Amino acid sequence: MSRATGVPRRAVAAPAARTVPELLDWRCALHPDRVAIEVHGVDQLTFASWRAGALAVAAALRRAGVGPGDRVALVFAAREWTGYAVAYFGVLRAGAVAVPLSDRLAPAQLEYAVRHCAARLVLHGPLTGPAGPLPAVPTGVAPLAVADLVADDLAADDTGAPTPPARPGDLAQILYTSGTTGRPKGVGASHANLVAGAPNHPRRLALAHSERFLHAFPIGTNAGQTMLFNALTAKPAALTLPRFTPARFARLVTAPGTGTVFLVPSMAIELLDSGALRGRDTSGVMLIGSTAAALAPAVATRLATTFPAATIVNYYSSTEAAPAQTVMIFDPARRAAVGRPADGQLMIADEQGRPLPPGSVGEVWLRCPHPRSYYRDGPATEATFRQGWVRMGDLGRLDADGYLYLADRHQDMIKSGAFKISSLEVEAALHEHPAVGEAAVVAVPHPVLGSAVGVVLVPRAGHPPHELTLPTVRAFLADRLADYQLPARVLVAETLPRNEAGKVLKRTLAALFDPPD
Template sequence: MPPTTPAPRTVPDLLDWRASLHPEQVAVEVHGVATLTFADWAAESSRLAAALRARGLRQGDRVGLLFGARDWTRFAVAYCGVLRAGGVAVPLSDRLAAGQLEYALTHCAATAVLHGDDTPAPPVPAGLPVWTCADLLTETAREHVDAPTARPGDLAQILYTSGTTGRPKGVAASHANLTVGAPQHPRRLALAHSRRFLHAFAIGTNAGQTMLLNALTAKAGALTLPRFTPLRFARLIEAPGTGTVFVVPSIAVELLDSGALRGRDTSGVQLIGSTAAPLAPAVAARLAEAFPAATIVNYYTSTEAAPAQTTMIYDPARRDAVGRPVGGQLMVADADGNPLPAGTTGDVWLRAPFTRAYYRDEAANRATFRDGWVRMGDVGRLDADGYLYLTDRHQDVIKTGAFKVSTLEVEAALHEHPLVAEAAVVGIPHPVLGSAVAAAVVLRPPAGPDDLTLPVVRGFLADRLADYQLPARLLVLDRLPHNEGGKVLKRQLTDLFQT
């Protein structure tokens, strides 16, 4: 008989299970600021849930959670407290502009906002209650207030996308979606090789939420920083017990180029995981050199598709592959959604149990979700062994003359130049070709703008790319514009080329 899928659980159920197994273990630590054990996480989220119910929170009410990097422990309590009270958590970055914050809170019809204890009250729509965790956790006299029992199929979370291609959309996930695949036995806990896993992901991003769920499902505890700098991050990499490190490509590049790893012992790190954006093969190779004892893994997913993903262990023989599916299914299909044979380029789709959906956006749902499958918005192909190769994002493919140019391919080639730290490629208007290839790069110190000119770049790429793929414009920038999730904001780059 085929193996059966374990019955789905709720997030509070998962927390209570870990608290019963490992009450005194540190689940979340903000270095130098605060620690949170599983026992305290469960107890404080229960107290917060009771206070929320006493203040009128109803089943299914949405609560905005506005926390910064130093507030990860409070965020964890607030998140599970809202879910335990029967509400829906809406994680938001504390770096959102006032208009972005107002849009998200209005779109999801939030009934309240929780924020960090030491930060000023955020600007929210008029009449919306704003509380801190400290406000709620002091209401111990109301612990008797009953909270409804959440069910696995209930809505648990709305996470707003990064908005790299338009106004952010709220992606709704059920408890079952968030807990599917979670271990059922103490010996099955993830990241068992580590005492803690290190990351610097922002609250309010899909990568950040993955770290929060990792804290519930991994043997290792979560470790993060109140503020990322390469030197602080490198010190924690070297600290005893740090066996796993999660990065986005921009953090990896900054860490490698800063010199912060120079002379450090990285032998304790056994896993480097990169997510949120494409990891250029040249950067993966540098990570493998800097962490010789570690397995370098690239994860490919999206806010909409999680927890479905592909994983790729760095393999010089398959430099451009993004892996095979884990925890779901993978398909490359034609425009009608019909599977295509290996080697044929088409739309990339992922599928996992308990699919997510856009909140209050049926038109977008029809375009993205189909029979449990999620259209990734990427173009790619599968090889005969089932490995996925991405060509580009649909909207990023550059149509120049009679050719289509993959920006990912050009970016990967640019990363091979010894002076290039980061690279991003966009299409810009051209009066004859329709669009032309334009590249923006950040140089490794101490190189300056005069050290890398367009003729030099084109000469370097001539043996790596076809002539129609070579950049017609070059911008040397101090930094590329990134969103909170680490993705390059290509619309902003396009505007820079127009000025």
Template sequence: MIVPDLLARRATEEPGRVALEVAGAGTLTFADWQARAEALARGLVRRGVRRGDRVGLLFGADHWLDFAVAYCATQLAGGVAVPISDRLAPAEVAYMLEHCSATGVLHAASATPPGGDHWSAVPAEVEPGSQDPEPPGPADLAQILYTSGTTGRPKAVAATHANLTYGSAPRANRRRFGHSDLLLHAFPIGTNAGQVMLLNALDARPTVLTLARFTPGRFARLIESRRVGTVFLVPAMALELLNAGLHERHDFSGVVLLGSAASALPAALCARLAEAFPKATVTNYYTSTEAAPAQTVMIYNPERPAALGRPALGSGLRITGPDGEPRATGETGEIWLRSPAAARSYYRDRQSSAQTFRDGWVRMGDLGYLDEDGYLYLVDRESDVVKSGAYKVSTVQVEGALHEHPEVAEAAVTGVPHPVLGTVLAAAVVPRTRAPQVTELRAFLMTRLASYELPQRVVFVDRLPRNHSGKVVKSGLRDLIEQADQVMETGPAGPMEIARKEGER
């Protein structure tokens, strides 16, 4: 099966049903989606697109409907869709298009692709008699998706049609999220989370509703006014929603499933979401662009607030040492997921593919451990672990402790240079209503962390540096901390530097 088969099936079974809606900007039925995609596919063939050609899709969140048409049209023409958000810097867009050797770019009128006359928009309507496209097969590439690049240059992750259509429901009564008429999200185009939502529009029961731009107030009003049954967000969005107190002013009782993706939910945030959405099952999904559709799923459990769950049906999970040997229960090691579908790969990067993809298993780049019941716990990104003196410290654990403080709205932790220890921990904190006193914060953390885990520098800021998918950019975090004015204070456990960026309080 190929992705356009999902669209053809829905267009036949439910032609008038709304598949996608952009709040305040329009809707797209399955019949219209199919007709427009077929017309555009013929136009692409007329423009010279052939089987296996890469086609850049440069769209913003306000053009989700046009993006959806362009995505399926590219695949109907036999091409490989390369989704790219128009919120990225022009240099990033140029790199992605050059790296994958894109034949051309489909884009919204408001977007300006780099490369001069080589890049052009393809019309949605074509002249009669255009050549019919040659459809791809299940083993052909369907999309190339670039990672967020939080730890380096974005990597191009290639997925086949068989990978993307894995688990599709052949019968209407088996479709995902059958308890809801509407599924709301605000994920950007060009992210793995956004692509999952697009595939949900093709194969899940609810109409997929999204916003042109995420704002907590508008998101909350949509949940209430439309009686949304299923909501997906990332932790950064959840924090904005809760910190604004919108759950106290809006009725969220219609939500029966609240899913979080893209990064792990801190335990304290899980508890707050469960309280704010009283009738919802709060679920954390752990995967990556490389590993999908493999994932672990965790329904929030107060007895295991920090767990990331167990593998979903068909997925595999293991913890290993650097040489691949299995680690014992409770012992920290590298996290690997096994894909139940045709595995993905890095496009044009055999060396990185060999390190990450092995016999159906995908190295996540994270450290974690399993408890006695097989539940996964995340320790940290391998690249984010801070070696301070003789100790290795998990930034995730320190961030989790900071999030438990009642006056901490958001927090992120990284390592900064130190003349004696080599590296020490530093934290950037977004306060809720007031910045806690140093002694108060230290006393709070000392009840939850070891002395070597205490941040020796804290910066109070209005916001954390995030990329377009909502993930904290650690390099930007280090720059922010290094640029901050520093005030030294000494406490019983050693020095803690408190920095307040002028103009950000």
């Protein structure tokens, strides 16, 4: 037995975990002294420390009156990933429900989430306490630092207290959507959903080619939660950094042992355009995974050139659909495809939810076992979740080989006269322009057509804005797009507004365009 964990050290295989705490127990038994999470230059967390800390948090929560099913909000900064991991698993160990929230939320956003889920309390780290940037929380919900919560437990070594066992179907997590199209919704996930597909044998640990996998995703996002569970179920340690900058990230990308890198398209573009990788040896990176938004084919091509030994993979999912997703290894012959289903099923359907044949454009649905649902929002749940299927909010089609091609988000499709224009298709063409660093396409009013294509561009480093005028952009796109897809308006900006998940806030961009004369 391990003195730190209280579980056998040499467990090799085990029945499939049915709850999240069981998954941590199993991994801790396998690798108690191995580093699970490292925040570069700040802190490290071994599996033994992770489990011991979670037990202490659970015991303290129970004494504080937190019981099964109670919601506990978690507000942590990017440099507090280790404390967040301990707090998250402690909440679940106590039978409560974890509600991860970004420390960068505005006060009104935090207050809405805490009130909506009726959180019993708010746990935070040392940098997000009363002396830090923790926004105000609703009256009656006192914020509490994790270190203060568990201080007595750790001193007393009170980690063996009995814990009410969670059941697979119990609610474990509420994760709020980014709210790009309206007020954020809380997406509830059960223990069974969160452990679906988890390994139960050390030979099945993912990313075995790496000693570390690198990411810079914020806490409180679906991508961040994926990294948290990767830290638990993959062979390499999770490596992150307190703040993303291209220079810092490039140093870690090319450090010995970094075999896998996860990023979102905006990070990929910033990293590639910064020149921070110039002269560095990138041959150690074997896998680059992109998520959260569509990866433009031109950007995927640049990644493949910069990382010649790496497989470039695009993951398509959502907070609602996880763990169901499509996975696409970048293929120049299928530049625009986003893959075939993994960990679930895929369907293209009409407005009534009836399957459509290959080649037909319709609504994209994903299906996985133990589906999620919206918390305290019956009408939205009914509209989005149907018999295990999740409406993705995207339009797309399947080819004869089952590869998914996205047409656009429902709300981003531009209806111009008799034509429907995909903003994704126009953005992909714009990324091929040598002076374009970032591009976003929105609908702008048109006196005759109703709507037309509006483009907001961020110049690539070293390229002045005058290279991206409306005439020059239209001329560049003339051989790549139909005439009705060409932009009617072009704006040049220093940055694109994005949410914590890296998605462009297109409603904000649309407001930048003045009405036509």
